[in-house]
Amino acid sequence: MKKLYYSVVVYTALGLIAGLYYRELTKAHDFTGDTQLSVVHTHLLALGTLFFLIVLGLEKLFTLSASRKLFAWFFWLYNVGVLWTVAFLVVHGTLTVLGKQTGAAIAGMAGLGHILLTAGLVVFLILLHRGVFPRAKAEKA
Structure with missing residues (x-):
């Protein structure tokens, strides 16, 4: 639970x-065009803050972290994916604002x-499937 809460705080910041x-x-470079920087703010708040707020609620309801190894895989894969993408x-956005060319390597x-x-x-x-449909309950029903 603490990991999830701190994830919300970090992504919000x-x-x-x-x-x-x-x-x-x-503003410093008098840039008025399109840049990838314009979506970083929303990516972090949506994929970070909002997503982990939802996961926090689901954790409270379904104890998703009961599958410790699987939860660790999710947590680290997802966080590395978000942070790597951002x-x-x-x-890319900074290079665009500075007037530099970006290549296919950055997109890749x-x-x-x-x-x-x-x-x-x-x-x-x-x-989530394991939390919503636990095997023990399914076998008893």
Whole structure:
């Protein structure tokens, strides 16, 4: 439970910092175009803060962490996926604001983050299934 709560706090702080970074960097460089930085704030708040608030409630209801190994896999895969993806959004967006070219390597690395995020979500859905439909109850019914 503490891990989930602290995840909410950290993602909220990162989301707010990302919004500030976007605003200040674009203002400092008089940038008015499109940049990946504009979505970092919302990615962190939605995929981090809101998602982990929901997981916190589901943990309270279904004790998802009872499957310790599976829960650890979910937690780390998902967090690494979100942070990896966001890191490359920041790199790509910052380079755009600074007028630098970005190549396919940055897009590929961001894609790897999305793959990790997807794997984390799949493991989460397995955990959720086990929490909602525990085997012991299913066998008794």
